[in-house]
Amino acid sequence: MNKKVSENGTDSIKKKTYEYIRDSILQGKFISGSFVEEGVIASDIGVSRTPIREAFNKLSSEGFVELIPRRGARVRAISPNEMHEFYETRMVIETYAAKRVCSIRPPIPERVDELISEMETLTQFVMAHEIAQLDRELHRIIVALSGNQVLLELYDSLQFRHLLACSSVPIDSKLLSVVLQEHKELVSALKNYDEEGVLTTLSKHLDPDLVLRFRRF
Template identity: 40%
Template sequence: MPSKSTPDALSPPTPSARDRAYDWIANAILSGTYSEGEFLDEVGLAREVGTSRTPIREALHRLRAERFVELVPRKGAQVRVVTVTEMREIYQARYVIEADALTKICARRLGAPAESHELVAAMEAARRDEDWNSIAQLDQRFHAGLVRHAGNAVMADIYESLRPRQIRLAVKNLHSSPERLPVIEREHRELVAAIDEHDRDRSVEILGVHLREVPELIRAFSR
């Protein structure tokens, strides 16, 4: 039996300073603390996170790779502006990957992933708290779960690479048009039902509607 001084093997590891900096800055961008186009001050970020400037720089390089920020010579890190073109391209890429996954899932009569219903319910609960970031994270897990469920590991990795951009896009959409959430929730439930019925055509049709262009979002991204 381990002594009281022995660390609990099940306890999560303490995050590094770089990881803490990454999480803090990413969440600040997603929550709107830092606006699109705003420059980030390394000294101020280090003070907020409680680290030296080195972990801040490392976090900013990761955030650049994930397209949260741009590193501008002699000016520093600037929060990226998400454009209408980028929004359309992300939705197009998602549709191609997700439609392929739905086709395979229905052909194999796998039904929806086990966690789908729980994730949909969690999104609806988060809406009551107007927790846009949590909804966006859950939404990404829901759709990524469908892609993984199809069994193509390479396709799942490609889809996962879109995760940071997908979440940031979703947060911006929710901030711009929170009134669409009941529609999004209904589409999620309809999609799960169609998958459980192994209805490929209906599943892909619902996905196409779910990822369609919405005029109010186009206006929001064009400002």
């Protein structure tokens, strides 16, 4: 479907152009390693090249694209080795955060139950891209609950890898159902401050070797 952007309001144009390119990357329209053509974007959503270039600069700073001189914006590719290292890093951060949460027992926000409910609905319709957004929000909540702001800032710096990694999952309803069940187990253990349960779920949910079997590169 052609998503034309209204030329009313510069800030609105910038935001919509950025979101269109970013979502297109995460949904696989612009695949890893390919160049995003300014002319294609301009034609797709009806904007000038200025907001497109500004969006490229923002996406570059966030790690989604690489700006190649005289070539343009190339979608950031994640190799199997980098993917493995990314999940190892998440394991370290989230395991520490989970232990801390179970120790200090902060109130668990109602948002975690809302996220599970939303994931369940999206899983029925095999909406992997939208689930990826909720996946990151859920895991970020766990890190935030640890109360360690520096750790949260470090976790946030991994955002582009998190979303690109999730978007690389083949759209498979059975696989999404497995991920949903793991999220349910994770939230249940978290709400009971069950450290063993949380760590057991995280160990399989974030196991780099298990994750890589389901990725496409």
